[in-house]
Amino acid sequence: MYVVMNELKVPKEAKGVMKERFGKSSENMKNVEGCLEFLFLDNVDENGKLVVFTKWESKEAYENWVNSDAFKNAHKEKRESKEKSPASGNELNEYTVVYHT
Numbered sequence: 499m500y501v502v503m504n505e506l507k508v509p510k511e512a513k514g515v516m517k518e519r520f521g522k523s524s525e526n527m528k529n530v531e532g533c534l535e536f537l538f539l540d541n542v543d544e545n546g547k548l549v550v551f552t553k554w555e556s557k558e559a560y561e562n563w564v565n566s567d568a569f570k571n572a573h574k575e576k577r578e579s580k581e582k583s584p585a586s587g588n589e590l591n592e593y594t595v596v597y598h599t
Contacts (some may be wrong), residue, residue, distance in 0.1 A: 499534070499595035500557045504550040504588055512584030513540065516548055523572060527552070532559025557594070585591070 508516050520538045535553035544571035552559040563569055 501593045502552045503591045506585045507550045507587045508548050508585050513578040530563050
């Protein structure tokens with residue numbers, strides 16, 4: 499099993515916009531081969547962090563999704579949008595699951 503966490507740095511006042519954006523795309527993740535779970539997490543401390551948490555059957559399944567046309571098209575639309583992302587940065591962390599209960 500493989501886990502990827504993308505921590506987004508978002509000002510508190512812009513969290514609603516990001517939640518809406520990811521809410522729309524979260525349904526699509528149900529159809530991504532190899533994706534076991536998708537969570538969008540809001541930090542309870544309101545410190546400007548949101549986390550996209552995905553759990554995969556394998557690292558290969560994750561990489562297949564990242565290299566897919568669906569992933570590229572979804573991110574291309576966001577890049578080409580005139581609407582600037584409220585995220586000021588992000589930190590991507592990938593993990594191999596050692597223990598799972």
